[in-house]
Amino acid sequence: MRDLDREETYLVDRTGLALELRDLVGTGPVPGEAYPGPHAALGYGEGQFAALLSGLPDWGEEGTLFLLEGGYDLGEAAGMALLAETGQARVVRVGFRPGVEVHIPPSPLAPYRYLRFLLLATGREEVLRSVDEALLEERRRLGPEVPVEENPAKFLAYTLLERLPLFYSPLFRPLEGAVQTLFARVAKSLSLTPPPSALEFFLVGLEARHEQGDPLAAVLLGPGEEAALAKEILESRVDALAEVPATGANRLAQVMALWYRMAWTAYYLALLYGVDPGDHGLLERLREVT
């Protein structure tokens, strides 16, 4: 097995994702002007998670509508933009599609940058500060220089190795898909998310195939009564179970700290599988054709 405390393990990181991860806080575009309220945000691709997490409505008749264009769209986004422009609201296009007003280049870590821009553009500097504090707090323990015994992201990566992760976050359900995306894009690996009725799924969905197939590793992201119930149900049904506590002064900071922890975990898992955690040329081609 590869050793995350040895330098040669890091040679597969050809694009230097570790540096981007380490220096993430404070990166990304800042608003150059004041955007009139009320604010709304609609996102897809890399921008979707931030739009949901911001708590902004996804449509507004007046004020400013931020259109976060962070992925392929197959014409859908163009449709949204057109629709948006029929309203009274000013439409600000953010992302990496042609003609955007605010540019955020493609990256598996872009969700942070979309969120940061949204928080700054809507005057919520206080909330951004709490997010950044939570991320900096996490960073102290997650970098390559911190050995596995003191590094929860390295430790979790070892737990997930050769297992099929199953993510559950009653704190903010869209986090599950965001983490599934991180694991696909960074660790190049498969993971599971439950349907809306998650507890029922845990209770009855693991029976027929329980003895065969991949060993499952459940990862409970954040607190909640539902997480405690899930733990009780899953304990006897999965091969490994990890609880990731949420740190942060508010829900937004907690969710982002969990997301950041899982980004580091996906990074280490890529190294353990011996694959480059950086972005794939294939993704660029997908963006071009769609």
Added chain:
Amino acid sequence: MRDLDREETYLVDRTGLALELRDLVGTGPVPGEAYPGPHAALGYGEGQFAALLSGLPDWGEEGTLFLLEGGYDLGEAAGMALLAETGQARVVRVGFRPGVEVHIPPSPLAPYRYLRFLLLATGREEVLRSVDEALLEERRRLGPEVPVEENPAKFLAYTLLERLPLFYSPLFRPLEGAVQTLFARVAKSLSLTPPPSALEFFLVGLEARHEQGDPLAAVLLGPGEEAALAKEILESRVDALAEVPATGANRLAQVMALWYRMAWTAYYLALLYGVDPGDHGLLERLREVT
């Protein structure tokens, strides 16, 4: 391997789910009165899929708000009901929680009944007719009496046996979770759904674990440019790929026909695994404690 064309295979169906599946169309409560518009619907558990599919807004200041209470709620639904009652809208509670006005008992097939009630209660009999027609059309080919060569649900169940299904439906993404729920609840088995950026996930998420673990079977539900792209991407990456065409006069009918086809498929898969496709006592206990 068990044979779906032999009677003894059906002995594990102790609760007679085949009958409920066959006779589904036209079951469930009908509105006893006219509900003033505008209409809104908010659902969770078994009611969530119908609420989303109905296309109704999830909140209304006036008219009628249908609260579809089809699952455990951990206090959330009580909160929603309370919140709803602070508005001007009349709140109609539908489902199996204590004190509901319209009763729909728990069943893996309840989503149809919630949708039927909503369509009738909002005066969309025409749409319901198209849904029912699509389901009756499906039913002709899906029952136990139709042999496997002519029965696409039986055929698909054989394809999914001993594989990990991966569902994708660009036509209506919430269908994926609804089908994942059907497979858990009826087939007692595990399946996968992609995150919002599904094509990226398909492109890079299957690499590290490609050679190991369960063989994947991708199931593309319904049409669309994204489904065609997904097919192209997945063909070389999964062990089996099935395309399920959508029949029906409109999107709602198409989605429900796909859902119904997958309910039959989950039923047959349960039989192939030798497990009772009926509901689990454990679910009832979960409902009691939550």
